[in-house]
Amino acid sequence: MKRTEEDQALVNKAGEGLSLYQFQSCPFCVKVRRQIHKLNVPIELRDAKNNEQFRNELAENGGRIKVPCLRIQENNDVQWMYESNDINAYLQQRFG
């Protein structure tokens, strides 16, 4: 997705509050990564399979080890969103 420099700067800023807990080869994660790429939002990818810290964060704060899971931080509020369809719909609504 192409945006003006100004709009892209806003999207880049919004992307700072988002991170995707995922496995490299999970097909549901591939689907979400495609959406992220299509919408051109810089979202940190966190490998919850091989990185012990990310795995623990997901289990303890998200509630379970299931991927993909989008961590959404807005000010001091943190939300953990599971389900690839819900994540893609959220990203589409916010950045599409």
Ligand SMILES: N[C@@H](CCC(=O)N[C@@H](CS)C(=O)NCC(=O)O)C(=O)O
């Ligand atoms: N309906 C879920 C399916 C996700 C899913 O099954 N992910 C697998 C990895 S490919 C997983 O994390 N399984 C562990 C579990 O369900 O406890 C989605 O669309 O996000």
